[in-house]
Amino acid sequence: MSFTEIKNEEQTTIKAEVVEEVKEENAPATIEDNAPALNNTGVVDIDKALSEWEAYQIFTKKLLNETDYVNIKGKAFKKKSAWRKYARAFNINTEIIDKTITKNDKGRVMEAEFVIRATLPDGRHCDGWGSCSRFEHNKNNPNHDIPATAMTRATNRAIADLIGAGEVSAEEIRG
Numbered sequence: 001m002s003f004t005e006i007k008n009e010e011q012t013t014i015k016a017e018v019v020e021e022v023k024e025e026n027a028p029a030t031i032e033d034n035a036p037a038l039n040n041t042g043v044v045d046i047d048k049a050l051s052e053w054e055a056y057q058i059f060t061k062k063l064l065n066e067t068d069y070v071n072i073k074g075k076a077f078k079k080k081s082a083w084r085k086y087a088r089a090f091n092i093n094t095e096i097i098d099k100t101i102t103k104n105d106k107g108r109v110m111e112a113e114f115v116i117r118a119t120l121p122d123g124r125h126c127d128g129w130g131s132c133s134r135f136e137h138n139k140n141n142p143n144h145d146i147p148a149t150a151m152t153r154a155t156n157r158a159i160a161d162l163i164g165a166g167e168v169s170a171e172e173i174r175g
Helices: 047-061 078-088 142-165 168-172
Strands: 001-006 013-018 071-072 077-080 092-105 110-121 125-133
Touching: 047 078, 071 168, 077 168, 078 142, 092 142, 110 142, 125 142, 142 168
Parallel strands: none
Antiparallel strands: 001 013, 071 077, 092 110, 110 125
16 A cells, blocks of 8 residues: 545645556546536536436446335335435435424324435535324334434435435335
């Protein structure tokens, strides 16, 4: 292993491991930077946008496996594990922005709503909203299951919106 000293954005010297880059023939497209697919006039560069989307599709095939999907009525939906893998891979931070948990007079949770913010290291963020109620099936432990499901739905949605996937997660479908 070899190391080199480089300066980060704050001009602090840090040590970084030198990794040899191996390029495959016909290597898939890569996302070169965090900038949107805009040219210098502010117009979308269609070729760059398509290349980035292709890179995302290839990345998804390599990152996820069959355990990250659930089949519902003949269609595959990404589960919580898939969205958490994306969060880890893209270094996405999530935080609770707002939550409302409604209980009945006996203290049992009846409904929960969460707003989760997903944020990239460059500061770009998206908020996701999710809810769950007692009237959805399979809520045997409502004081845990209802808030957890609402939070999962909001988190999945925030991550999906942030990375541009825009998909409905399995947790939203299963209710």
